[in-house]
Amino acid sequence: MRLVVSISQQTLTVFNAQNEVLAYYSISTATKGVGSEKNSGCTPIGKHIIRAKIGDGEPIGSVFVGRRPTGEICTPELMNEFPNRDWILTRVLWLSGTEVGLNRLGNVDTMQRYIYIHGTPDSNPMGVIGSHGCVRMRNADIMALFDKVDVGVEVDIQP
Numbered sequence: 001m002r003l004v005v006s007i008s009q010q011t012l013t014v015f016n017a018q019n020e021v022l023a024y025y026s027i028s029t030a031t032k033g034v035g036s037e038k039n040s041g042c043t044p045i046g047k048h049i050i051r052a053k054i055g056d057g058e059p060i061g062s063v064f065v066g067r068r069p070t071g072e073i074c075t076p077e078l079m080n081e082f083p084n085r086d087w088i089l090t091r092v093l094w095l096s097g098t099e100v101g102l103n104r105l106g107n108v109d110t111m112q113r114y115i116y117i118h119g120t121p122d123s124n125p126m127g128v129i130g131s132h133g134c135v136r137m138r139n140a141d142i143m144a145l146f147d148k149v150d151v152g153v154e155v156d157i158q159p
Contacts, residue, residue, distance in 0.1 A: 001014065001015065001016055001017065001022075001148070001149065001150075001153050001154075002014075002015050002153065002154040002155070002156065003015075003117075003145075003149070003153065003154070003155045003156070004155075004156050004158060005027065005029070005117075005135055005155065005156070005157040005158065006158050007029050007034060007043060007045070007157065007158065007159050008158075008159060010026060010027055010028060010029065010126070010127045010128060010129070011024060011025065011026060011027060011127075012024075012025045012027045012117070012135065012137065012145070013025075014145065014148060014149075022148065023144065023145070023148065025137055025138075025141045025145065026126035026127045026138075026141075027126060027127075027135050027136060027137055028120070028124065028125065028126050028127070028128060028129060028130040028131050028135075028136040028137075029043040029129055029130075029131055029134075029135055029136075030042045030043040030129060030131050030132065030133045030134075031129050031130055031131065031132070032133075033129075034159050036097075036102060036103050036108035036110070036113075037107055037108055038107050038108070038109070038112070038113055040133070041132050041133050042133055043115070043131070043133055043134070043135065043157065044097060044102075044103045044108070044110045044113070044115060044133075044157060045102070045103070045157045045158065045159055046097060046098075046099045046102045046103045046156070046157060047097070047098045047099055047103075047154060047155075047156055048095040048096060048097050048098060048103060048110055048154070048155040048156070048157060049095070049096055049098060049151075049152055049153065049154055049155065050093050050094070050095065050096075050117075050149055050150070050151050050152060050153045050155060051094045051095060051096035051111055051151065052067075052092075052093075052094040052151060053091070053092075053093060053094075053146060053149070053150075053151055054067050054091070054092035054093075054094060055069065055090060055091040055092050055146070056091075056146070058090065058091070059073060060090050060119075060139050060140070060143060061073045061074045061075075061089055061090060061119075061139060062074075062089060062090055063078070063087065063088070063089060064088040064089065064092055064118070065088070067092060067094070067114075074087055074089050074121055076123075079121060079123075086131075086132050087120055087121050087124075088116065088118045088119070088120075088134075089118065089119035089120055089121065089139055089142075090118070090119030090139040090142050090143060091118065091119055091142045091143055091145075091146040092116045092117075092118045093116060093117040093118070093142075093145070093146065093149065093155075094111070094114070094115075094116050095110050095111065095115050095116060095117065095155055096110060096111040097109060097110035097111065113133065115133055115134055115135075116134045116135070117134065117135040117137060117142065117145070117155070118134055118135075118136065118137070118142060119136075119137060119138070119139040119141075119142040119143075120136040120137065120138070120139075122138055122139060124136065126138060135157075
């Protein structure tokens with residue numbers, strides 16, 4: 001199995017070992033575009049793997065801060081209370097780059113940048129840029145994807 005993230009098309013496609021499409025999702029990547037440098041706010045490109053799966057069993061809309069559930073469920077009221085929060089919801093797939101100098105080690109390390117595939121408020125648009133560097137998905141979609149993939153699955157992020 002492998003995942004292909006297309007930044008230009010704002011999609012995530014799941015392929016099986018025979019290269020057949022298993023699932024196709026609309027996503028949202030970085031407002032600041034493509035890039036791998038720390039603190040850039042960009043989405044890194046290249047080959048990655050899923051380093052960790054976080055949030056199994058948490059309810060839909062669960063809020064995560066620092067990869068830990070806060071016990072909160074995202075609601076419009078909570079979003080109004082914290083308007084500047086980067087909402088990481090429901091499930092988190094933490095990515096690690098595999099290409100030294102492009103997305104691994106030094107000043108371009110995807111894992112050290114805390115780049116995830118994660119849920120976002122369903123009011124956030126998909127199919128258009130809008131994240132702070134991560135790959136955002138609808139909550140129902142990230143739950144479905146989370147159940148399909150294992151740690152170590154390849155994630156190819158393409159411009």
